[in-house]
Amino acid sequence: MDIARKQIGTFTSIGTNVRLGKDVKIWNFVYIGNDTKIGDKVILGSLSHIDYDVRVGSGTRIEGLAYVAPKCRIGKDAFIGPSATLTNDPYPKSARLEGVRVGDYAIIGARAVVKAGIRVGRRSVVAMGAVVTRDVPANTVVAGTPARFIMKRSEYQEKRQAWEGKNKYPTHRQ
Numbered sequence: 001m002d003i004a005r006k007q008i009g010t011f012t013s014i015g016t017n018v019r020l021g022k023d024v025k026i027w028n029f030v031y032i033g034n035d036t037k038i039g040d041k042v043i044l045g046s047l048s049h050i051d052y053d054v055r056v057g058s059g060t061r062i063e064g065l066a067y068v069a070p071k072c073r074i075g076k077d078a079f080i081g082p083s084a085t086l087t088n089d090p091y092p093k094s095a096r097l098e099g100v101r102v103g104d105y106a107i108i109g110a111r112a113v114v115k116a117g118i119r120v121g122r123r124s125v126v127a128m129g130a131v132v133t134r135d136v137p138a139n140t141v142v143a144g145t146p147a148r149f150i151m152k153r154s155e156y157q158e159k160r161q162a163w164e165g166k167n168k169y170p171t172h173r174q
């Protein structure tokens with residue numbers, strides 16, 4: 001593995017046949033399973049667990065304590081919040097594992113849990129603490145247990161801009 005232009009923290013375990021893109025940042029105590037492919041400029045927070053045969057697209061950020069089960073597919077420029085859990089087995093310990101698919105630019109809130117095999121559409125948002133049991137169409141925001149539609153992504157964007165506009169001390173966007 002070429003470790004040039006990568007920041008890899010301490011106590012990080014990287015399996016075999018793992019591909020790490022350019023400019024990835026991996027914080028401390030991270031686990032990456034075998035055959036997983038991580039795109040360019042991905043950030044993996046401390047204590048995140050990215051299991052085997054996972055794909056993470058370029059520019060995606062996965063926050064601390066997130067769990068990404070084997071066979072999950074995460075698109076580019078997505079956000080996986082702290083302690084979010086993407087599962088792969090509705091009836092453990094079954095002999096069939098099916099990962100979650102998260103579309104490009106999607107956002108999974110803190111502590112959300114997504115059922116095995118679910119597709120979270122492109123540019124969708126899953127609210128913090130949601131339990132997602134059905135596919136989430138593109139450009140929608142869902143919340144609750146079980147997760148239901150609460151607004152469109154366009155409304156979320158407007159709210160985000162209004163929120164950022166009130167910030168006297170903008171933070172650096174990674």
Ligand SMILES: CC(C)(COP(=O)(O)OP(=O)(O)OC[C@H]1O[C@@H](n2cnc3c(N)ncnc32)[C@H](O)[C@@H]1OP(=O)(O)O)[C@@H](O)C(=O)NCCC(=O)NCCS
Pocket residue numbers: 081082108109110111125126127128129130141143144150156159
């Ligand atoms: C989805 C989200 C963006 C909505 O925020 P908002 O625009 O302030 O939402 P509102 O307060 O206008 O909520 C609209 C409705 O959805 C409900 N709702 C909002 N967030 C919810 C959640 N996480 N779970 C359940 N219901 C929720 C509200 O109670 C409200 O319901 P009501 O109309 O019956 O009162 C926000 O709750 C969220 O989850 N953000 C992600 C935060 C996160 O995980 N950050 C990680 C980085 S630290």
